[in-house]
Amino acid sequence: MLKLSGVSVAYGSYLALQDIHLEVAPGELVVLLGANGAGKSTLFKTISGLLKPVRGTIEFKGRNITRLPPHKTVALGLAHCLEGRALFPEMTVYKNLWLGAYTRRRDKQGFRKRLAWVYELFPVLREKEMVPVGALSGGQQQMVAIARALLSEPDLLLLDDPSSGLAPLVVQPVFQTIKTINEAGTTILLAEQNAHQALQIAHRGYVLANGRVVLADTSERLASHEGVKKAYIG
Numbered sequence: 482m483l484k485l486s487g488v489s490v491a492y493g494s495y496l497a498l499q500d501i502h503l504e505v506a507p508g509e510l511v512v513l514l515g516a517n518g519a520g521k522s523t524l525f526k527t528i529s530g531l532l533k534p535v536r537g538t539i540e541f542k543g544r545n546i547t548r549l550p551p552h553k554t555v556a557l558g559l560a561h562c563l564e565g566r567a568l569f570p571e572m573t574v575y576k577n578l579w580l581g582a583y584t585r586r587r588d589k590q591g592f593r594k595r596l597a598w599v600y601e602l603f604p605v606l607r608e609k610e611m612v613p614v615g616a617l618s619g620g621q622q623q624m625v626a627i628a629r630a631l632l633s634e635p636d637l638l639l640l641d642d643p644s645s646g647l648a649p650l651v652v653q654p655v656f657q658t659i660k661t662i663n664e665a666g667t668t669i670l671l672a673e674q675n676a677h678q679a680l681q682i683a684h685r686g687y688v689l690a691n692g693r694v695v696l697a698d699t700s701e702r703l704a705s706h707e708g709v710k711k712a713y714i715g
């Protein structure tokens with residue numbers, strides 16, 4: 482589904498990612514662990530086309546997308562749910578969701594079907610359909626962000642730190658929903674600081690430190706790895 486080969490990314494002269502090799506197979510739920518500033522958001526922005534690598538290639542469904550802009554990658558089936566959610570706070574929940582389906586806007590029936598599915602995943606969003614997103618709680622806004630990404634009908638969903646800023650009580654349901662979305666057929670690459678919970682739902686994981694992949698293994702082995710436990714689980 483996704484293959485990064487030797488990807489390096491720079492902000493000016495600062496090399497934020499160095500020689501990243503990473504693969505995600507169809508149907509997988511893969512987690513990217515790393516401390517603040519390790520390079521997770523930079524990696525996601527590079528995959529979705531917001532940033533261009535200085536070296537390396539990115540393939541999505543067998544196609545080279547290294548230089549494609551975000552509106553083209555989303556049309557190919559790659560949705561990026563940004564850290565900080567990037568919603569339109571003064572617009573209603575419905576309007577935010579509708580915008581998520583922009584690349585599929587001609588398929589009205591498909592939109593209604595998909596909308597019914599995301600309302601099933603997040604029933605509270607149906608109740609709040611006509612409420613401006615800015616009036617929702619942090620957890621509900623995170624649901625809108627994930628639901629909006631799902632409305633583009635992605636084959637691959639990039640979720641950047643979905644549990645960040647959420648009250649502990651709503652973190653567990655968010656992880657549960659991510660697992661449900663994956664089980665329904667969407668491949669997911671998830672960046673998380675909450676390593677303990679993420680490793681419980683993911684099949685495999687990568688650990689990023691200072692812009693490099695330092696570990697890659699199954700979730701089970703990462704969860705029992707001494708270095709991972711010490712640095713990210715406690």
Ligand code: ATP
Pocket residue numbers: 492495497515516517518519520521522523524564642
């Ligand atoms: P966080 O979870 O805190 O966002 P992260 O793992 O996503 O962390 P990135 O945001 O990708 O990390 O940042 C990786 C490195 O690149 C950091 O050292 C950061 O300071 C730097 N960086 C990020 N964005 C920029 C930018 N626009 N200009 C310059 N440096 C940047």
